[in-house]
Amino acid sequence: MSRASSPTAGAGQAWPAPVxxxxxxxxADARLLESYTAAGEQLLSGLPLRSARDHGQQRRADDALEAMRAARRAFLGLHAEDVYARLTDGCTVHLRLPELVHAAADRFPGLVPTRAQLAAELEHRQADKDGREIDQGIFCGAVLRSARAGRHLIDAMLLPTPRALELLDDFRAHGRAELASVLVERRCGAAHVTFRNAHCLNAEDNRLIADLETAVDLALLDDQVRVGVLRGGEVDHPKYAGRRVFSAGINLKELRNGRISLVDFLLGRELGYINKMMRGLLTDPAPGASTDRMTQKPWIGAVDTFAIGGGMQLLLVLDRVIAESQAYLSLPAAEEGIVPGLGNLRLTRQTGARLARQVILGGRRIEASEPAGLLLCDEVVPAEGMAEAVERAVRELSAPAVAANRRMLSLAEEPVDLFREYLAEFAVAQSVRAYSDDVLQKVERRWQRAQSQS
Known part of the structure; x- marks a missing residue:
């Protein structure tokens, strides 16, 4: 008998009931789902916070959550494309991912968590949550598995953000936009995007992801910009004080504290600013050739000190990577316990399967100056030569034919449907991993060590 159909609930209730x-x-099926999940929510509402539950209470909660998720998977297996069509008025309205999941919660009660449920979970650390975001992952994965709905959602996420459109006129006039964690400056035809999360070694959090998408939009929308440059700013950490750092990857403290969003961060970065750098900005949503619909520009990465996790993932979509000779790259997925974004899809293309497995499964660190580093970096220079190397790369990639050729390279290397199908699986796998016991234990141990050293 499956967990979804086993009567394990207490207080005389035969619930979870069969799906x-x-x-x-x-x-009709939406009404059935709403009624079924309401019973599960009633059971959960009678239980204490996750950290205060005894073994029996936690088992009842797990059974209820899994039963509701089984019902959602069954419902979406039949209706994902029709649900998406209802939410987008027959694929005529482009909803960004956060808007889409909120619309689904309003239109189809019980399908995904409500704003109130998500807000309630935000009050707790990751280990005290019931993983409502897993239900968002199930929904997003089902949408992306549909070719029609998935492609339309990808297009929606390639449109300029409202904040970028608000800032565009000022950026065009002054060539500068100072965001909370990112600085964008136009110099000699290049948009220099500098990460400024100095307090955490330029690690990624919800705010940085939002700021980076705004910055990428501005660079792609400004006709005076021909090339984009990504570089980490100086950081505050005593070990690296006064030095530039490219990125320390995901902010594990924020993950431990329950403030890394599946929709805004884990999925939003892949469908948002990283995909915009890879494929371009959608400036005309009408059907047609991508040449007419998209604005693309080449991107350069300047890697100082290290590019860890998400920082290394970012390098895999750039057109030129310049690293200082002492820098290193790593994807510590095995240590963190989560999936390294689209690194599993993209790293093999650059390094081959064997080295990719050593990096992702074994945690191998790659020094920029070793032979393997040249599979990921185009140029390795002394720290004092970084600025000159970046300027030279800007000149070389400013040639008119570069944008057209890099568009064709992107199409050949990673067709949109390959990207979509990978993300459909990633949405579910990553949402589950973010709430897995081993991940929760690892981030808690790291947080405890950091607290003891502060």
Missing amino acids: PGFTGALD
């Missing part, structure tokens, strides 16, 4: 027998009629 409803969905009929294939959307409205």
